[in-house]
Amino acid sequence: MTKKDDILTVEGIKNCLTTSFIGKEIHIFDTIDSTNNHARKIAKEGAGGGTVVLAESQTKGKGRLGRTWFSPSGVNIYLSVILKPQIPSTHITLLTFVSAIAVVKAIKDAANLDANIKWPNDVLINNKKIAGILSEMDAKADAVRFAVIGIGINVNLDIKDIPFELKDKATSIKIESNSTIDRINLICRVLENLEEWYNLFERNGVNDIIKKWKRLAVTIGRDVKVQSGNSLIEGRAVDIDVNGALLIKDRNGVIQRVLSGDVMQ
8 A cells, every 4th residue: 555645646746846848747547557558648649748657556567578567556656758859760779778867866866876777778776677668659750759768666665575586686775775765756856867868868969878878887898698589699798889779799709789688697
């Protein structure tokens, strides 16, 4: 059960939000199938850029590659933001990078914890996943009509409530900080950082985003195995390119470009 003083409300969020456009329109649900699904629906119906969809719980929370996102009620953050960037569809991964930077900075602001980023969309603390990001888009003729950024953050989840199969892979801000976190404050920090870095991306292009992302990333410089479709690619992760693809130098010294996949180590 969600405590009365921790219930997500539009008024509570707007009272602490200092953004200029993200969060001017907010939809909050007690239970929904997926915040990303609803955001896509209302974006197609004309919802404006910056519209935020939040839920206390999701019945069909979405992760990457068709996976589900563990979504218990009243303890975490499940939100989606509609954006209308003027970018080619090949740059959609960079919106994931923008969002990951925003989440890392928000966790630092709200809980004084240092988080890192694992390519392409995971936020980690002590090598355990604390947040994930799912970027989806509606594009026509290589132009993005709108993008939906889905962000899931494990906030006040207790260790006893993490499924057994995820205990060595997942954590929460409460577990790492040993304190209960004000979810509304964290939501406001996420949205404010997202707007700041999104505006920087729109204004200056990819370079600042890639530079900051690389400073926070744990993937670059490591030996990795990446499952990409039916291919297993092994080597040293040496860089990312301007579209957010991971560049891996294999054992033959050849650079392999991976646009999507799972980093297994």
